[in-house]
Amino acid sequence: MKRAIGLKLLAVIFAATLIYLWQMAADARLISPVFFPSPTRTFAALVAMEERGDLWRPMAATALRMFYGWVLASLAGVLLGAAIARSGPARAYLEPLLEYLRPLPASAIIPPAILFLGLTSKMAVAVIAFGALWPVLLGAYHGFRSVDPQLGEMASAMRMGNIAFLWKVALPSALPDIFAGVRVSLAIALILAIVTEMQSAQSGLGFNILMAQRSFRSPELYAGIIVLGVLGLCTNQVLVAAERHLLRWRTLTR
């Protein structure tokens, strides 16, 4: 126990030392202030961004687009995954097409999406939804495929309808796999939100860091990268908490 606390302390000291060394090297002009601005300048830039109102509004814009695309992808992914997993014909007709589309880099559909929808938020959400679809689809497919057959027999013995079976038995049993997919999707949604902003000049954190680079305001660029990292970390933490809450029955039954 004491050792664990000591190690945690060491971990903090390690991170602090790295930042301190960076600061020293920047102050002594050992590293270029254009490429590697010192931590204090980066922090000052972050504070200045907040005071100008350049922090929360772009962050909300990025997060909102990411959220819409992700929700669309999750709903479509679970429905499609369930359909393909539970129906033989759907599997035979759709699986090869999906297998071919899956490795396609999601960002590759940005050019056609721009042709169809222009440089709009709609385009961004469509691209995010397409890219974030695959992990949920795969997770849901896997989850619904591996529902214990005995559960199906039980349900039919109790004359449970098809929809009731899917909703009350199959979905909860597939939920852990779905959650695994949904978490990967969230990371992809953030990536695509940033990419579509950079590509189509929409307001948001991704666009802001690109602008910071164009005008060589590197402290602001670093500040933006840090904020994006925090956004990724926090959204993932929220999902982990939701997963723990929704799946608490698992630890109770085992």
Add this chain to the structure above:
Amino acid sequence: MIAKLRGLVIPAILIALWEIGARAGVLPPDTMSQPSVIVVAGWHALLDGSLLLATLQTFQSALLGLALGAAVGIAIGTIIGLSPALEAVIGPTLDTIRPVPAVAIIPLALLIYGFGVRMEVMVVSFAAVWPILIVTVTAVRAIEPRLIEVARMLEMKPLKRMAEIVLPAALARIAIGIRVSASVALVVAVTVEIVLNPQGLGYGMIIAAQSLRPDLMWAELLWIAFAGWAFNTLLLTIDRRWLGRFQVGGVR
């Protein structure tokens, strides 16, 4: 065989509808050019070498980034995997950096290197390092402890111990991480090109779209999908064919 053919039914119907719709003028010609025209455009791009050159550029960046990411990931992963104390100290710092989306590094890479291969390699390697790093840690930790004891008894130097005992024993699992990272690397390379790096397949698509050549753009999209699919299939085959044998004596 028949089951495989059934997979072609829906794509065939979609393509036929697309062709008929485009010829009848129902679909807008400036976004949805006819499949037959798309095939011709793709064929021409293939013959004049522009498509192959772009493919080469994209794969060059992806593979260089993957190699760099693998080197860093395996090095750090081995060290952390061998020492739980070091993991407790370095791990939290790595966990803080990891959620940073790789594409957020694009402006930084551009600032440091300007346009070209090097900035793309930097972004790709940042994305590729994590799966390999994580898998390496678990792989090294799962090595039979007796193997390490034997190495100690033989008084092997740490570097020699790593090269001759630790890495071969962990290789089969590390290969899984490399496969995941390889597909990530290709995706990230195309993404960097679409966002701003003027080279490779992604840039080719953007240029085709901006110069109002939807036929060429669709052809490039199909080609990228094909390249991604072929690359993934190749990696899977390599895994199955050659890495099976490492699993016999090493990791269980």
